[in-house]
Amino acid sequence: MVAGATAIEARNVVKTFGSGSEAFNALDNVSVTIRQNEFFTLLGPSGCGKTTLLRMIAGFELPTSGEIMLDGQPVAHLPPFKRQVNTVFQSYALFPHLTVAQNIAFGLEMLRRSKSEIDAQVDKMLKLVQMEPMRNRRVNQISGGQQQRVALARALAPHPKVLLLDEPLSALDLKLRKGMQIELKRLQMETGITFIFVTHDQEEALTMSDRVAVMSKGKILQIGTPTEIYERPSDRFVADFIGETNFTQAEVLERQGDEGRLRLCSGVEIVQQINSLAGIGDKVTLAIRPERIELAPHDDACQFSGTVQNVVYFGTDTTYHLNIQGGGHMTVRLQNRWGHQSVLQAGDEVGLRVPPEAMQVLKD
Amino acid sequence: MAATSSDAPVQETGLSRPELASRANDRAAMRRRLMLLAPAVLIITICGLAPLSIVLAYSWMQPAEYAGVIPQFSPDAWINLAFERDLFSDELLPNFAYYSIYARSIMMAGMTTLLALAVGFPTSYFIATRAPHRRNLWLFLITIPFWTNLLIRTFAIMLILRDEGVLNVILLKLGIIDTPLQLLFTNWAVSYGLAYAYLPLMVMPLYASMEKLDFRLVEAGYDLYASRFQVLRRVIIPLVKPGIVAGSILCFIPAIGDYVITSQLGGGKRMMLGTLIAMQFGPARNWPQGSAIALGLMIIVLIALFIYAKKVVARSNMR
Structure with a gap:
């Protein structure tokens, strides 16, 4: 396998459900290339089309138009059982009439592998997901987290080219979920299988993925590494969906190449990298992450000034909600590195200092 | 006075007055429930159990010449399910x-x-x-x-x-x-x-x-x-x-x-x-x-x- 080679490609995929006036596009001209050995995440709110795309790759849905390619071959004509793709279902969909080991062996038996090969592979999988003591239990006699592991082992056992995971962690409690996130990443590295992971949880997407595709209303808005998606969101939806973001308006006063002089709502003028679409006199939106803002006594180095509205203590950090002079609200999050310093209280006047690279100009 | 609940376990040996009252209530409720069952029990007895008993009784009797039964014990009918008597030697054959x-x-x-x-x-x-x-x-x-x-x-x-x-x-x-x-x-x-x-x-x-x-x-x-x-x-x-x-x-x-x-x-x-x-x-x-x-x-x-x-x-x- 060549690293970086294409595992899955979707070309201009459209999926329309219903017909006539009730028709709506679950997927609207989606193109994406997923590389081999990649942990790729489809991230978006429910109804954005991420599960539809996943089911299409598995073969449970056919595209209305466009093409899905697996290993460079179009797969439209292949039913699910002829695709070297396995799924970990959201509800796990373990066979209740079979034991843990029989569930894991199912795919291999259907592929008519030899008895000794199946036994060896089942043992290997049980070990991989640390479920050896449970091998002869029925799947209703094990906990949700254990069912999750069995579902993973069952899907990995036939060693598919691509593993699809449909929000597999959503039914687990927080602590188990954190553990499984690390486990999934480990499994992906160890097996070298391409993982396509569907989730609406941005934190999950950021911690595990090599690349993330952010989806909304049947479209892919941005594809990039977690850092790219978080640090340089391409538009307002992505910035808003991934983590917390402050939005503030600014006016373009003049521009030179990629750089422009902007006037913030506070009246302060700054020089900032802006996209080519904005012209002089245009309003643009700036996105600023709450943790990138520093609070200081007001001086000339501050871009904004505001009044503390309230203070929320979170343990690891403290969040300040501020009313900004010139309009709007901002949230500032400060880490409690030296313990919680309750220097600021509601009603205090403060200045906000934002490093230029922390301000991201968005296309609106 | 929390003991009025009918399913609360009675721990003391002596029953207080509300407990006694609740027991009487329970018995009355039970009687009412049994009354609801009565029609079904009646029908099952008349149309089910009674005919079945008659059939059971008949199966252990002797046949009368023109239909019906003679009330005399005979296991013949049951034996006949599996065996028949040889006309001459009277021995049992499949x-x-x-x-x-x-x-x-x-x-x-x-x-x-x-x-x-x-x-x-x-x-x-x-x-x-x-x-x-x-x-x-x-x-x-x-x-x-x-x-x-x-x-x-x-x-x-x-x-x-x-x-x-x-x-x-x-x-x-x-x-x-x-x-x-x-x-x-x-x-x-x-x-x-x-x-x-x-x-x-x-x-x-x-x-x-x-x-x-x-x-x-x-x-x-x-x-x-x-x-x-x-x-x-x-x-x-x-x-x-x-x-x-x-x-x-x-x-x-x-x-x-x-x-x-x-x-x-x-x-x-x-x-x-x-x-x-x-x-x-x-x-x-x-x-x-x-x-x-x-x-x-x-x-x-x-x-x-x-x-x-x-x-x-x-x-x-x-x-």
């Missing part, structure tokens, strides 16, 4: 005539059950995969034949199957056959008629378990390289097994003792359990024998049901 009737009845009921299963399984699957608000309509359509008199339905089948019947006429007109096929009065005619009559009894329990089937498991099967047939065999059938067993029992039991359909469509050529019992009460004038056969059939059915309850129900409860 009753092969009855054995063949038992075998034929079991075979016919088995054929009927298989036929009903073959038709009922896809039908139930079809209904269970419709949109929820449509399913009741389909079920209703399945039960329509149930509302028509059994004898009339049987005559209708005769009209289709007889030599000048609809089926033969069509085949003759199409030139597929030159002479009418003997369709009526065959084993096939009987199991066809029985399967038709008892199809709803197969479809209902099958549908009930298919409706509960999680179709995501079917998808999981496809995802794990199982072909359509393998998904059916390895996923769907094991999961709806309780329905298959229940439907088969509900179909098999009435089929094995059926009288109307077997005598009409079978032409009475080959004796079956239902016709045998009817004959004992009719031309043979051996009421004890008829009673013993009927009870023997019932005992076997009960044993089969007991085994089913032990095995299948216990297993499905485990889920």
Whole structure:
């Protein structure tokens, strides 16, 4: 396998459900290339089309138009059982009439592998997901987290080219979920299988993925590494969906190449990298992450000034909600590195200092 | 005063006044509940237990010359289920005539059950995969034949199957056959008629378990390289097994003792359990024998049901 080679490609995929006036596009001209050995995440709110795309790759849905390619071959004509793709279902969909080991062996038996090969592979999988003591239990006699592991082992056992995971962690409690996130990443590295992971949880997407595709209303808005998606969101939806973001308006006063002089709502003028679409006199939106803002006594180095509205203590950090002079609200999050310093209280006047690279100009 | 709750365990030995009152209330409530049961108990006693006791008593008596029984103890009827007395030596010999009737009845009921299963399984699957608000309509359509008199339905089948019947006429007109096929009065005619009559009894329990089937498991099967047939065999059938067993029992039991359909469509050529019992009460004038056969059939059915309850129900409860 060549690293970086294409595992899955979707070309201009459209999926329309219903017909006539009730028709709506679950997927609207989606193109994406997923590389081999990649942990790729489809991230978006429910109804954005991420599960539809996943089911299409598995073969449970056919595209209305466009093409899905697996290993460079179009797969439209292949039913699910002829695709070297396995799924970990959201509800796990373990066979209740079979034991843990029989569930894991199912795919291999259907592929008519030899008895000794199946036994060896089942043992290997049980070990991989640390479920050896449970091998002869029925799947209703094990906990949700254990069912999750069995579902993973069952899907990995036939060693598919691509593993699809449909929000597999959503039914687990927080602590188990954190553990499984690390486990999934480990499994992906160890097996070298391409993982396509569907989730609406941005934190999950950021911690595990090599690349993330952010989806909304049947479209892919941005594809990039977690850092790219978080640090340089391409538009307002992505910035808003991934983590917390402050939005503030600014006016373009003049521009030179990629750089422009902007006037913030506070009246302060700054020089900032802006996209080519904005012209002089245009309003643009700036996105600023709450943790990138520093609070200081007001001086000339501050871009904004505001009044503390309230203070929320979170343990690891403290969040300040501020009313900004010139309009709007901002949230500032400060880490409690030296313990919680309750220097600021509601009603205090403060200045906000934002490093230029922390301000991201968005296309609106 | 918290002890008025009827299910609070009484810990003290002496009962306080509210506890005594609550006990009296409990007894009154129990009496009221028993009163609700009374009509059912009355009907079961009069229409079920009493006739059954009479049948049981008759089976241990001697036949009277012109029907009826002589109230004298005799185990002959029960012995006759398996053995017949040699006319001359009076020794017990295997009753092969009855054995063949038992075998034929079991075979016919088995054929009927298989036929009903073959038709009922896809039908139930079809209904269970419709949109929820449509399913009741389909079920209703399945039960329509149930509302028509059994004898009339049987005559209708005769009209289709007889030599000048609809089926033969069509085949003759199409030139597929030159002479009418003997369709009526065959084993096939009987199991066809029985399967038709008892199809709803197969479809209902099958549908009930298919409706509960999680179709995501079917998808999981496809995802794990199982072909359509393998998904059916390895996923769907094991999961709806309780329905298959229940439907088969509900179909098999009435089929094995059926009288109307077997005598009409079978032409009475080959004796079956239902016709045998009817004959004992009719031309043979051996009421004890008829009673013993009927009870023997019932005992076997009960044993089969007991085994089913032990095995299948216990297993499905485990889920």
